[in-house]
Amino acid sequence: MKVMIIGNGGREHALAWKISQSPLVEKIYCIPGNGGTFNENKCENVYIDNIHDIKEFAKNNNIALTIVGPEKYLVEGIVDEFEKDSLKIFGPDKRASMLEGSKSYAKNFAKKYNVQTPEYSVFNKLDDAIEKIKEVKYPVVIKADGLAAGKGVIIAKNYEEAEKALYDFMENKIFEEAGKTVVIEEYIEGYEMSVFVLVDGENYKIFQTAKDHKKIFEGEKGPNTGGMGAISPHPLLNETLFENIKQKIIKPTIKGIKEEKSNYKGILFIGLMIKNNEPYLLEYNVRFGDPETQAMLPLLENDIAKIFLKTVEGKLNEVELKWKNKVSCCVVAASNGYPGKYEKGYEININTEEIVFHAGTAIKDNKLITNGGRVLSLVTMEDTLEKAQEKAYEEISKISFKGIYYRKDIGKL
Template identity: 70%
Template sequence: MKVAVIGNGGREHAIAWKLSQSKRVKKIYCIPGNGGTALENKCENIDMKNIDEIINFVRKNNIELTIVGPEKYLVEGIVDEFKKEGLNIIGPNKKVSMLEGSKIYAKNFAKKYGVQTAKYKDFKDYNIAVDYIKTVRFPIVIKADGLAGGKGVIISKNFSEAKKTLNDFMNNDVFLGAGKNVLIEEYLEGYEMSIFILLDGENYKIFQTAKDHKKILEGEKGLNTGGMGAISPHPKLSMELMDKIKEKIIEPTISGIKEEKLNYNGILFIGLMIQENEPYLLEYNVRFGDPETQAMLPLLETDLLEIFNHIIEKKLDKINIKWKDNISCCVVLAAKGYPIKYEKGNEIKTNIDSYVFHAGTILKDGKLLTNGGRVLSIVDFGRNIKEARKRVYNKIKRIEFKDKYYRKDIGIM
């Protein structure tokens, strides 16, 4: 088979790497790919971003399956356009993708179908929102309604912080339209968990769990990022907690999807807050997470192509997904200044190539150069988190580029 992977991050490199291990995969087109996929086995980078261009390329090259990494393409309706052409693609359609494309839509969906989530109100008017925060108990959580690259969530400790956030989102338009409408939620105290579900339109299967570290600074402080590291599976997941997650989060979500006739095909990423051993929905994402994917896939023993084919054929109930009995740790190496301002074009020097997934890199004149804020995801695993952390941080010592930055506490709960 020839397959295509759309996207240029660490998540897409990890997907392409895992697909390359399948005996049934002949060629992988990475659209547009990065410096790592340019060097990956069976992979070729194709520099295009327009949906119509991608469809024409897939059709002309007889590509039998396409996997979408970034949410942007899904929200824009790439799946709908592929389906019109009779092309196989992994991902939900435009209507379903509103579960990620609009946090207000997602919260209203959760409320309608009884998914346990934080209390909230949504606002389209700045002045009304400011009047509301005069009445609340702090801290509160303010979320941009639309896509903001994982950065549109701010915890405000007092009125002045909250007012500034609302002004930045709604008036200064720091997220280019995504923050014009906002959610204001009660603050939940606990720990976060990511759980990934596969759906084929009829069946669903739990894929894996992970713990993401979103803040730029150690101790979960500073600005939100796209993710500075992850561990998988989540070390605090018990059978009792999983039963609650199924009952109060997953089952009502699946019921709502069926009730709304959303015909969901692909990956559903559910972000949770666990407060006093009770799960609360934080958000839905309609694709694999980044950097959770980089942490999860090295543990996967089942052929990823077979999993995707079972989604296409609506036979998820027929496949048994197997995992290594280990825990993995992924640490993101970023460019100093991320997520605000950072340099590009610095040479990367390394003598390791196992479980190193590229994100903000480019291959130019035979050299690997930095080309983004999150540069590399470094992964390793072990019998426990202590062993996994030791291995991954030893690897990091052997990778150099100018102004390399990473958190030292990934995997510490």
């Protein structure tokens, strides 16, 4: 069959790499793809970006299955459009995508269905939000309501930082319309965990866990990024915690999705804060995470094309997931200056045999060049986390481009 993957990041290259291993798949169209998918087995990059043209391409090229990478297309309703023409597509509809598209919707959903989550208030007037931060306990979390490329969350240590965040979001509109409504949330001290759940509208399967490293600098310092590295599975997951996550987070979430009559056939990414083995929902994402996907997919032994088809067809109960008994470490190499201003167009040299997933890369004059903030990620798999880390840093030193930057502490807890 022919498959289409929408998106141009490391997550989409990882999906293309994994899907290309399926004997069911003869051709993969990457919309628009990147320098990595350009050279990937069975893949062809196609430069179209609006939903109407993507749908027409799917119809004209007999695409059997479409996988949506970025949240933007899901929130804009690409699934609804495809389903009007009975085209198979992996991802939730526009209504269900509000779980990621609006932080206030997600928090209200969690409250309604008893999903354990930090206390919060929602504001769409700056003056009211300012009054709130005069009385809160610090630190406090301030979130832009809409999509902000993973950068719309500030942990304010004091009133001054909270006030600056509110002015930036609501008045200076650094995230445009995404920040006109804000969520002010209780800060919970603990450690983060990403949990991925396959949902087929009726059944669910816990896919995998991971730990993301969001900040640009070592020790989780500096501004937020889209993610500077990940490890999988999460090393601190234990049986008690796993049971708590199922009972207090996943089951009520699935119940809520059904009761809201949302059409959800895809992956649900649940961002958690863990304190004393108790999970608290921080956010929902309605797609695979980046760079968690790059860390997780090499560990999967199943044919992922088959898993995606079963999910779309509502037959997840027929799937038994199989994982390698290994630990993966994914380190992201970024352009100097990211997540602020950075230059691109520098030649990339890769001299490692380990798995490398491309993100901000392109092909120009037959050369691989930098074309984004997060340029690529290198993934290693070993029997222990320590070995995977050691190997990752040994191997990423064999990749070079002008201004290469990566954190040296991915996987250190």
